[in-house]
Amino acid sequence: MHAIAIHGGAGAAPRASLSAEREARYRAGLAAALDAGYAILEQGGTSLDAVTLAVRMLEDDPMFNAGHGAALTREGAAELDAAIMDGRNMRAGAVASVRHVKNPVQLARHVMEKSRHVLLVGPGAEEFALEEGLALVPNSYFRTTERIEQLAFEQRGEHVSDIVPPTRGTVGAVARDAAGNLAAATSTGGMTNKRPGRVGDSPIIGAGTYAKNGVCAVSATGHGEYFIRAVAAHHVCAAVEYRNLALEEAVRELLHEILRKLGGDGGLIAVDQAGRLVMDFSTEGMFRGARDSNGRRDIAIY
Amino acid sequence: MSRRSLPAILCLALLPCAWGAAPPPLAGPPPIAIAIHGGAGVVEPSKMTPDQEASYRSGLAAALDAGYAILERGGSSLDAVTTAVRMMEDDPQFNAGRGAVLDQDGDAELDAAIMDGQGPKAGAVAAVRHVKNPIDLARMVMEHSPHVLMIGDGAEEFALEQGVILVPRGYFRTPRRIAELEEARQLHNARGGTPGSGTVGAVALDRAGNLAAATSTGGLTNKHRGRVGDSPIIGAGTYANNQSCAVSGTGDGEYFIRQVLAYDICAQVAYKKVPLSQAVYEEIHTKLQAAGGEGGVIAIDPSGQIVMDFNSIGMFRGARDEHGRREIAMYRDR
Numbered sequence: 001m002h003a004i005a006i007h008g009g010a011g012a013a014p015r016a017s018l019s020a021e022r023e024a025r026y027r028a029g030l031a032a033a034l035d036a037g038y039a040i041l042e043q044g045g046t047s048l049d050a051v052t053l054a055v056r057m058l059e060d061d062p063m064f065n066a067g068h069g070a071a072l073t074r075e076g077a078a079e080l081d082a083a084i085m086d087g088r089n090m091r092a093g094a095v096a097s098v099r100h101v102k103n104p105v106q107l108a109r110h111v112m113e114k115s116r117h118v119l120l121v122g123p124g125a126e127e128f129a130l131e132e133g134l135a136l137v138p139n140s141y142f143r144t145t146e147r148i149e150q151l152a153f154e155q156r157g158e159h160v161s162d163i164v165p166p167t168r169g170t171v172g173a174v175a176r177d178a179a180g181n182l183a184a185a186t187s188t189g190g191m192t193n194k195r196p197g198r199v200g201d202s203p204i205i206g207a208g209t210y211a212k213n214g215v216c217a218v219s220a221t222g223h224g225e226y227f228i229r230a231v232a233a234h235h236v237c238a239a240v241e242y243r244n245l246a247l248e249e250a251v252r253e254l255l256h257e258i259l260r261k262l263g264g265d266g267g268l269i270a271v272d273q274a275g276r277l278v279m280d281f282s283t284e285g286m287f288r289g290a291r292d293s294n295g296r297r298d299i300a301i302y
Numbered sequence: 303m304s305r306r307s308l309p310a311i312l313c314l315a316l317l318p319c320a321w322g323a324a325p326p327p328l329a330g331p332p333p334i335a336i337a338i339h340g341g342a343g344v345v346e347p348s349k350m351t352p353d354q355e356a357s358y359r360s361g362l363a364a365a366l367d368a369g370y371a372i373l374e375r376g377g378s379s380l381d382a383v384t385t386a387v388r389m390m391e392d393d394p395q396f397n398a399g400r401g402a403v404l405d406q407d408g409d410a411e412l413d414a415a416i417m418d419g420q421g422p423k424a425g426a427v428a429a430v431r432h433v434k435n436p437i438d439l440a441r442m443v444m445e446h447s448p449h450v451l452m453i454g455d456g457a458e459e460f461a462l463e464q465g466v467i468l469v470p471r472g473y474f475r476t477p478r479r480i481a482e483l484e485e486a487r488q489l490h491n492a493r494g495g496t497p498g499s500g501t502v503g504a505v506a507l508d509r510a511g512n513l514a515a516a517t518s519t520g521g522l523t524n525k526h527r528g529r530v531g532d533s534p535i536i537g538a539g540t541y542a543n544n545q546s547c548a549v550s551g552t553g554d555g556e557y558f559i560r561q562v563l564a565y566d567i568c569a570q571v572a573y574k575k576v577p578l579s580q581a582v583y584e585e586i587h588t589k590l591q592a593a594g595g596e597g598g599v600i601a602i603d604p605s606g607q608i609v610m611d612f613n614s615i616g617m618f619r620g621a622r623d624e625h626g627r628r629e630i631a632m633y634r635d636r
Contacts, residue, residue: 029612030305042495064306085560090560090561090593091560092559092560096428096530097453097454097456100539102481109427115526116556117526117529117556118555118556118559118560119529119530119531119535119559120526120529120530120612121429121453121454121526121528121530122429122453122455122528123454123527123528124411124429124526124527124528124529125528126528127526127527127528128526128528195447195449195452195459195460196455196456196459197452197453197454197455197456197457197459197460198449198451198452198456199428199452199453200451204451204535204536204537205535205538205541205559205560205562206535206537206538206559206562206565207537210562222474224450225448225450227452228424228451228536228537229421229423229424229450229536231536231537231541231562231565233564234386234537234565234566234569235565238565238566238569238573239573242569242570242573244575
């Protein structure tokens, strides 16, 4: 049994405002990442490699808010966060506020595999990237015309800095490989017009990203501050492990009871030890895809 | 009967002569209590001079009593943990604020977090280099921004916007830490780092029944620039929730992050309905031990029960409650 789920962010544009052409581009991007990740599992590869590749492809796709095409800070720069966790040994790696790393999820994986640390941030994380032989790219690599326009739109609005903007297209993946290992990865540019230095839930192990063999793997997207306070990803797994809740029920309770009560919305994808995939959200939509060795293959937005 | 009135009644029945503190009134408000730590990376007992020991003890006592005094006056657990942590940040003996350990560049790079069990709400900062009291900035993030975590230059920009006066990096450096860095540089390569010596933290329960936790640290000596440990990570080194418990951790941060250690303790209390002491024991002596990590936590539950436990040589710590408990300790037995 092997299975993978991916997301391209919750809080999708209202159905009416999404053109057929853009919808097709989103779907194509999701399908490419999903199938590439699945192919790794199919060839007997690890869940870790599958989620890394799926997230890298979504980072490279300018439609999604991660890597190339990430949302911009109030100063017009991309500032990127990512995390990865290997449920086999519960090792984890994460980076936050990097500005010149083409694929933050890859750097997060280097942190996990080549350093004794879990989280590296800012210029120190970029120094580590150079030590690891990763080439840095100029910040302009990440900025697309569309994100520049979104930022301008946001800044013409009533609030300039501290409102919750519509762009929340974090990307992520969770997978279970044939050997039974779980993995999760998440990458994001954060909120449009965010204050530089603001870090959301994506690179926080236990909040936006978590994986533990025998229990579950989770990648979240949404209003990050609420996901941090709720320790969302670990909460789901703790509910499965300590209360024997079905994964679906644990996810439902988190999104529709706990986070709703706190006032935060978003979504998440999760996989349990049996390879069961759950994708749920409290927003209007969530870009997502799921594929498993029982023949399931879904791409959906609403 | 409310869950909180039971311990109050037990206290009346069993501990009528507890010194120094009036027993709480029948079915009255929850008992106040505070615990602090000054890190699990303590000096080996054989290397601790009596002068050093006395000095550490007085630093811990000052922070403990200041935090407790706030609770005693009816202040909030949030104010109590903020004050206790700020005092230890200002005390150069501890690895937080002034006297924090130095990174590979010879600078202090500071992390802190605070969490209010009511809400819950949280604020944290990481990798700041010019903020005298990172715990105060973490609290500003919680109270004056919609965010939870701010890092690096952006966090310092926020500090300036909040009217915080930044200090030069030299403020944090002490001769002792400079010497420790030199020693570490000779022992380790640039990617190394000697295990933590003295993160600080506090947890408290106030009269209104609110729990709070706060943690502040300089991290590891000779650490890689930008390395962030568990202290500012909500759920890893710091967590508070009125429904379950409040925790502040110290130790091998990477292990605490992977284990989501602080939250996992509270999740066990809330979901497995185990006593706090058992959840802490499981977390430190089973899970952390098995993973190969070292460290400890202080924790408190809604009944005011304090647990302080560690699997390292020792942990600088202190606890005080209104049943008359007041202790300062460093090792298992003293």
